[in-house]
Amino acid sequence: MRDLGLVAGSCGGLDTRFAAELARPAADRGWRTAITLTPTAHRWLDATGALADVAACTDLPVRSVSRLPGEPRPHPDPTVFLFAPASANSVAKLALGIADNQALTVLGDVLGAPGITMVVAYQIQDTRVHHPAWQRHLDTLAGAGVTLHRLDVRRPWTEALDLLP
Numbered sequence: 462m463r464d465l466g467l468v469a470g471s472c473g474g475l476d477t478r479f480a481a482e483l484a485r486p487a488a489d490r491g492w493r494t495a496i497t498l499t500p501t502a503h504r505w506l507d508a509t510g511a512l513a514d515v516a517a518c519t520d521l522p523v524r525s526v527s528r529l530p531g532e533p534r535p536h537p538d539p540t541v542f543l544f545a546p547a548s549a550n551s552v553a554k555l556a557l558g559i560a561d562n563q564a565l566t567v568l569g570d571v572l573g574a575p576g577i578t579m580v581v582a583y584q585i586q587d588t589r590v591h592h593p594a595w596q597r598h599l600d601t602l603a604g605a606g607v608t609l610h611r612l613d614v615r616r617p618w619t620e621a622l623d624l625l626p
Contacts, residue, residue, distance in 0.1 A: 484518035545582035
């Protein structure tokens, strides 16, 4: 079984699509998922009751906060990461190196590292692509070797899994 760092941000459809279209299908494809959520994504999933569905897709704890000093590391060190869904806010923070939550810390620590594969499947409003910094953020991530994919709300999120090695 291969380890996959599966990271999720707060985007529309998270509560109904993340477990069904990403976490469970990843496990079905032979990935052991080390799931890390942004704090808002965790809050959304918890509030809707979908957190239990996500947790059922892995034998590891679902993380959203950092561990305390002296606590054992709850996740392995994957060499493959999928950040999906990623919000425009999280994409910008990742590109700028802002690691203000556990999810962005996990990704920021390995961004651009040799031997690491990272796919960022983002979900944004159509108007966001016109923001003057947006394309620079995408270019920064692509320059670090990240595979980028825009999630289409009309298509299955499992398409992002097809981009993994």
